[in-house]
Amino acid sequence: MRPLVIVRPEPGASATAEAxxxxxxxxxxxxLFKVQRLEWEPPRPDDFDALLFTSANAVREGxxxxxxxxxxxxxxxxxxxxRAARDLGFEVGKVGEGRVxxxxxxxxxxxxxLHLCGxxxxxxxxxxxxxxxxxxxxxxxxxAPDGFREIDExxxxxxxxxxxxxVGRTADDVGLQRESIAIAAISPEAAQAAGxxxxxxxAAAEPxxxxxxxxxxxxxxxxxxxxxxx
Numbered sequence: 001m002r003p004l005v006i007v008r009p010e011p012g013a014s015a016t017a018e019a020x021x022x023x024x025x026x027x028x029x030x031x032l033f034k035v036q037r038l039e040w041e042p043p044r045p046d047d048f049d050a051l052l053f054t055s056a057n058a059v060r061e062g063x064x065x066x067x068x069x070x071x072x073x074x075x076x077x078x079x080x081x082x083r084a085a086r087d088l089g090f091e092v093g094k095v096g097e098g099r100v101x102x103x104x105x106x107x108x109x110x111x112x113x114l115h116l117c118g119x120x121x122x123x124x125x126x127x128x129x130x131x132x133x134x135x136x137x138x139x140x141x142x143x144a145p146d147g148f149r150e151i152d153e154x155x156x157x158x159x160x161x162x163x164x165x166x167v168g169r170t171a172d173d174v175g176l177q178r179e180s181i182a183i184a185a186i187s188p189e190a191a192q193a194a195g196x197x198x199x200x201x202x203a204a205a206e207p208x209x210x211x212x213x214x215x216x217x218x219x220x221x222x223x224x225x226x227x228x229x230x
Contacts, residue, residue, distance in 0.1 A: 001026060002182075002220045005156045007163055009033040009139055012056065015080065016157065016209065023217050030148050032166050033139040037061045040136050043114065045071050050093060050107075052115040052131065053077070054100050054122075056084040061137035062116055069114070077103050080209070098207045100124045120162055144170050152180045155219040157212060159186050161193035168195045184216035 003026045006013050010031060017027035035057050042065035051074040053059055059066075059081060066088065073093040076082040082095045096103025101124050107113075109128035119138035124131070139162075148170065158164040164185055171178060178197035184204070185191035191203040202219060204211035 003028050003151070003154045004184075004216055004220055005030055005151050005154050007032040007156065007167060008159045009035045009057075011060075012080075012159075016159075016213070019209065019213055020157075020216070023213060025213075025217055025220055028147070028151070028154070030145045030151070032142050032145070032163065032170060034142055035061060036138050036140050037063060038119065038136055038138060040065055040134050042066070042068055043132070043134070045069050047112065048072060048114040048132070049112045050075055050114075051090070052100075052103075052113040053081050053085055053117075054115070055118055056081045057118060057137050057139070058116045059084040059088055059090075063136070065136070066116075069116075072114070075103060075107060075113070078208070101127075104129060141166055144174050149174045149176070152177055155182045155184055155216055157184045157216050158190050158194065159209075159212070161187070161190045164190045164194040168193075182219045184212060184219050186212045 004020050006016050006027055006029050013029045013031050017029050020027040045068055051072050053074055054077040070089050074085045074090040075094045076085055076092055077096050077100050082092045085092050094106055104124055104127045111129040113129050113131045115131050115133045116136050119135040156167055158167055179199050181198055182200040183194045183198050186204050187207045188203045191201045194201050202215050204215050
């Protein structure tokens, strides 16, 4: 079985690694990003109906400014984000899986939402709500970590188009042979961002960690079955 290389930042990388081990995979954490907290000024809670969280990092890195906002319900994308919000004392409302658009479609039109998020984020398509965006963290790119030059004959797991593009640049910088590596991507957009020349590039059936690890497991066991771009 091939090792599964995880490049997302901590603490998410360790969580993904543990989930991979539960599937019988052999994860290797080689983070290409580091989460950095940003300074921000919390707005008046009374100006909003609810919070919108699309990343557990936003919950964890919000810092002291989160205090006054705990009176607002929090709508979250993903179970991990919802758990992080509950752990910090937020009342969680709707929890969506996959993309933010499906979560917003389940919420009433006209809601005033405060979106605490990362500096790099995916804009929702035609939201019916009034969304005010405040970045509270950024995922800074890191140079190739020790061990990245030795990951030929592996599967790399990418959680975003940005991560996929960075994997491609870093692989080329350190001289990896793309044709010996398979990419498990969380979405078709991430698969496309990885570029060409890999042994296989396969997008998850839906943009979730569960679906991503499912396709990663298939690639680790039999990458040649998926040879090419998917």
